[in-house]
Amino acid sequence: MMADVLQTLLNGLAAGAAYALLGVGFTLMFGVMRRLNLSYGATLMFGGYLGALLMAKAGDALPGGLLTVFGAVVTVAGATLAGLYVERLCFAPLRDRSGVAAMVSSFAVWMQIEALASLLLPQHTNPYPAPLDLAPLHLGALTLRAEHLLTFAVAALLAIFLHRLLSASRFGLALRTLSDSAAAAQAVGIDARRTTLLAFLLASALGGVGAWLVLVADQQVTPMFGMWSTAKGLIAMMLGGLGSIPGAVIGGLLLGLVEATGQALFGPQVRELIAYGLLFVVLVVRPGGIFGRATIDLDAAARERL
Amino acid sequence: MSDFAIGLASNIGMLAFVALSAYLLLISGSISFGQQAYFGLGAYGAGIATALWDWPLMVALGFGALVGGLGGGLVGLLTRKLHGLYFAIATLAFAEMTRIALDLWHYQRMVGGERVGPDGPNGFNGIRRAFEDGWDPAAFMILIWTLLAVTLLALLLFERSRAGVTLRATGEDPVLTRLLGTDVARLRVRTAAVAGAIAGLGGGLYAHLNTYIEPRLFDIMLGVHALAYGLIGGLGTALGPLIGVLIDIGILESTSLFQGWRMIAFGGLVAVLLIWRPRGLLDEPTVRRLRALFARPARHA
Numbered sequence: 001m002m003a004d005v006l007q008t009l010l011n012g013l014a015a016g017a018a019y020a021l022l023g024v025g026f027t028l029m030f031g032v033m034r035r036l037n038l039s040y041g042a043t044l045m046f047g048g049y050l051g052a053l054l055m056a057k058a059g060d061a062l063p064g065g066l067l068t069v070f071g072a073v074v075t076v077a078g079a080t081l082a083g084l085y086v087e088r089l090c091f092a093p094l095r096d097r098s099g100v101a102a103m104v105s106s107f108a109v110w111m112q113i114e115a116l117a118s119l120l121l122p123q124h125t126n127p128y129p130a131p132l133d134l135a136p137l138h139l140g141a142l143t144l145r146a147e148h149l150l151t152f153a154v155a156a157l158l159a160i161f162l163h164r165l166l167s168a169s170r171f172g173l174a175l176r177t178l179s180d181s182a183a184a185a186q187a188v189g190i191d192a193r194r195t196t197l198l199a200f201l202l203a204s205a206l207g208g209v210g211a212w213l214v215l216v217a218d219q220q221v222t223p224m225f226g227m228w229s230t231a232k233g234l235i236a237m238m239l240g241g242l243g244s245i246p247g248a249v250i251g252g253l254l255l256g257l258v259e260a261t262g263q264a265l266f267g268p269q270v271r272e273l274i275a276y277g278l279l280f281v282v283l284v285v286r287p288g289g290i291f292g293r294a295t296i297d298l299d300a301a302a303r304e305r306l
Numbered sequence: 307m308s309d310f311a312i313g314l315a316s317n318i319g320m321l322a323f324v325a326l327s328a329y330l331l332l333i334s335g336s337i338s339f340g341q342q343a344y345f346g347l348g349a350y351g352a353g354i355a356t357a358l359w360d361w362p363l364m365v366a367l368g369f370g371a372l373v374g375g376l377g378g379g380l381v382g383l384l385t386r387k388l389h390g391l392y393f394a395i396a397t398l399a400f401a402e403m404t405r406i407a408l409d410l411w412h413y414q415r416m417v418g419g420e421r422v423g424p425d426g427p428n429g430f431n432g433i434r435r436a437f438e439d440g441w442d443p444a445a446f447m448i449l450i451w452t453l454l455a456v457t458l459l460a461l462l463l464f465e466r467s468r469a470g471v472t473l474r475a476t477g478e479d480p481v482l483t484r485l486l487g488t489d490v491a492r493l494r495v496r497t498a499a500v501a502g503a504i505a506g507l508g509g510g511l512y513a514h515l516n517t518y519i520e521p522r523l524f525d526i527m528l529g530v531h532a533l534a535y536g537l538i539g540g541l542g543t544a545l546g547p548l549i550g551v552l553i554d555i556g557i558l559e560s561t562s563l564f565q566g567w568r569m570i571a572f573g574g575l576v577a578v579l580l581i582w583r584p585r586g587l588l589d590e591p592t593v594r595r596l597r598a599l600f601a602r603p604a605r606h607a
Contacts, residue, residue, distance in 0.1 A: 107530050108580070112574055227525075227526060238395060273403060283385070287388055301481045
C-alpha cells in the first residue's frame with residue numbers, strides 16, 4: 001500500500017519534471033517580453049512531428065542509438081525553428097502594443113502550425129520510435145522506468161545549465177535585466193530585440209527537449225500534443241507565479257504530483273479535469289500563483305490615480 | 307437556394323452567435339478564450355430540453371441561452387477582478403474543464419425505443435425536435451437568421467445607449483471608468499452573463515440543426531475562431547464579427563481555393579491583420595467615418 005503511494009508520487013514527479021521544463025520555457029519568454037506565447041505547445045508539437053517524420057524516413061538507414069539522437073536533434077531544431085517563426089510574426093512586430101494583441105496573434109498562429117503539422121503527418125497517431133530498450137531500475141519495492149530516469153537526469157542537467165547561463169553569463173545578465181526592468185535595460189545599452197529573440201529561441205529549444213522526453217516516454221505523437229504541452233507549461237508557470245523560474249519548476253513538480261494522485265484515485269480523464277480545475281482555482285483565489293502576490297485591485301488603482 | 311447555400315448560410319449564422327459573444331467581451335476589454343464552453347452548454351441544455359424532457363423548441367432554445375448565461379455569469383463572477391491575460395487563461399481553463407466534464411457526463415433515457423441523451427465522448431444523438439416539428443433546412447436557416455438579426459439589432463441599439471458607451475469606456479480604461487463612478491466589477495459580471503447567453507442561444511440552434519453534438523466540437527479551436535472573427539471583422543460595430551465569419555466560412559471554407567490550407571490562411575490572416583489593423587477592418591475610426599458619411603446628407607436636407 002505504502003509502496004503504491006510512493007510509486008504514484010514517483011511517477012508524478014517524473015511527469016512533473018517534464019512539466020517543469022515546459023513551465024520554465026514559458027516563464028523565460030514571459031520574463032523578457034511580458035507576453036504570453038500560447039503557440040508554445042504548437043511549436044513543440046511541430047518539432048515532434050518533424051522528428052517523427054524524419055525518423056520514419058531515416059528508419060532503417062540509422063542504427064537504433066543514432067536514430068534516437070537524430071530524433072532528439074530534429075525535434076529540438078524543429079521546435080526552435082517554429083519558435084523563430086512565431087517570434088518574428090507575433091511578437092517582434094507587436095512589441096510596442098498591448099500584450100493581449102500578441103497573445104491573440106500567437107493563438108492564431110497556433111492554428112497555422114497545427115494545420116501544417118497535420119499536413120506533414122495526416123494520421124492521428126504517429127509512432128515516435130524510442131529504441132531505449134533499457135530495463136527499469138528497481139529501488140526496493142519501487143520501479144523507475146528508464147524513460148523517467150532519463151527525464152530526471154536531463155531536467156536536472158538543464159536546470160543546472162540554465163542556472164549557470166542566467167547567473168554567470170553576459171547573455172544571462174542581459175536577460176535578467178530586461179526581465180526586471182525594460183527601462184534599466186535600455187539605459188545600460190542592452191539590445192532588447194536581440195535578447196528577446198535569443199531568449200525566445202532558448203525557451204523553444206528547452207521546450208523541445210521537454211517535448212522529446214515526453215514523446216520518448218509515450219512513443220507516439222498526436223495532434224493533441226500542442227494543446228497538451230501548452231496547457232501543462234501554462235499551468236506549471238501559473239501555479240508557481242507568473243515570471244518566476246524556480247516557481248515554474250515547483251509548479252511543474254506540484255502539477256505532476258497532483259495529476260498522478262488524481263489519476264490513481266479517479267482515473268485518467270479526471271486527471272485532466274483536476275489539472276484545469278487547479279489552474280482555475282489558483283487564478284481565482286491567488287492570481288499571482290501559490291507563492292506570488294495577489295490580484296490587481298481596481299479601487300486601489302483608481303484611488304492611486306486620484 | 308441550393309442545399310449547399312442553405313447549409314452555408316446556417317453555419318455562418320450559428321457561428322456569428324459565438325463570434326458576437328466573444329465580441330461583446332472584447333469591447334469591454336476582456337479577452338475570453340472560453341466562449342465555446344457556453345456555446346456547448348447551450349447546445350447540451352437545449353438538446354436535453356427537447357430530446358429528453360420533450361419541451362417545445364422555442365422554450366428549449368431559451369433554456370439553452372439561460373444555461374449559457376448562467377455559465378458565463380458564474381465565470382464572470384469568479385473572475386471579475388482578473389485582468390488581461392489572467393482573465394484569458396481563467397476562461398480557457400474553465401472551457402477545457404467544461405469540455406472534459408461533458409466527456410465524463412452520461413445522462414440517458416429511453417425515448418421512443420432508443421437511448422437518447424449525452425453519452426460522454428460518444429456524444430449526444432437524436433436531437434431531432436426541429437425536424438419532427440416540420441422545420442425544413444430552409445425554414446430553420448430563416449429561424450437562425452431571424453434570431454441573429456434580433457440579437458444584432460439589440461446589440462447595435464445597446465451600443466448607442468449610455469450603458470453601451472460605458473461598456474466601451476471600461477474597455478478603453480477600466481480605472482478611469484471606475485473613477486467616474488461605474489461599478490466595473492458588476493458590469494463585467496453582467497457582460498459575461500449576456501455574452502454567455504448569446505453563445506448559448508447559438509449552441510441550442512447548432513444542436514437542433516445537426517441533431518448530434520459531442521464534447522470535442524466545443525474545443526479550443528472554436529474559441530480561437532470566435533475571438534478571431536471579431537478581430538478580423540472589426541471591433542467598431544457589432545457587424546464586425548459577422549464580417550469576420552463571412553470571410554472565414556464564406557470565402558476560405560466554401561471555396562476549394564484553400565483546401566487543406568484553410569487554417570493556415572486564416573491563422574496568417576489574423577496575425578497579419580493584428581499587425582496592420584489591430585482592431586479589425588471595421589475599427590472604431592472607420593465606423594465613425596462611415597457614420598459621418600451616411601449622416602451628412604440627412605443633416606443638409
